[in-house]
Amino acid sequence: MDTEAARQFWNGRYDRPDYLFGEAPNAFLVSQSARLMPGLGALAIADGEGRNGVWLAERGLSVTTTDIAPRAVEKALALAARRGVSLDAQVTDLEHWDWPEAAFDVIVAIFIQFAPPAARDRLFARMKAAVRPGGLILMQGYRPEQIAYGTGGPRQVENLYTEALLRHAFAGYDILHLELHDSDVSEGDGHAGRSALIDLVARRP
Template structure:
């Protein structure tokens, strides 16, 4: 998979544009000021750069160094600095309880590994930390808006409830929308949005 993403990000243009995901820009309103944000699968950095511009401290993680190089270039263009880490999420262990937010934007994982990776990433949240997720819902299969070509890689409400069911205020919402996020996310789409909060220990 690393080779696939290196090839996709090798072009001079940004595969998913340079503006942030629209849902993220609204969902991030719940974050505390100067939050520590973990952003796995940030690719070329459009979301990590935007969060940094809002005053947050971001760690952008991706398996493609090519993508992360473009992320740092985008950050420099925008006058900010982001921290990046090249790592394979199948084996990477994030520091426990180190982040105020976990942001997963169109991070689609191999079905056999998805639950374990999600649970490991969730462990990086501090008590009260927030999850913000948007991805393609199973009903998106066959629509033109982009995304994985294997239906098993797409999300169902049951998938997300199983992976993140321990969160408080868990909200899972399928939405029909039109994407305009660079050449690879463009057109009619059916997405699923998920937010929640890590319980605060009593």
């Protein structure tokens, strides 16, 4: 899917009065609260309507949030305004974004599995370059078993994550947490029900 087609697709999904994935932050992200200190600089990539970026800002982090869909970014800014926080919210295609080098203490990547393998490899490489030495990458995604559940995520098995894939992708990083689990997810209409998940916390040396 090219940039314009992707933008139109996601704009269409987000063009609704409520929030497709809800307004509450992702449960895995919340579980990592102890690592997320006020004053840290965070990047939330493909953050949709801003639920995770807004929550990070509420915790006192300085947050850049991105999404390809203008409608999503508009709703992220509205959510931030209602919660009394500010975001650097950018409409961008991550494939063509001018990624900053070693600029963030934390990069949050929650359900970014729109990327097929070649694009995913580039995305992971750019994430690894954008986090500062000692900084963290926090990621949650679906495992291949998710296709049988059908409760969210892509239908392309090659877009899904395995333990081996993430260990290879973040070789050379300190893997602080890597867990495979099946859990009930309740994130708006977009992610609802039993789900096959994998969680990663990796620290750049």
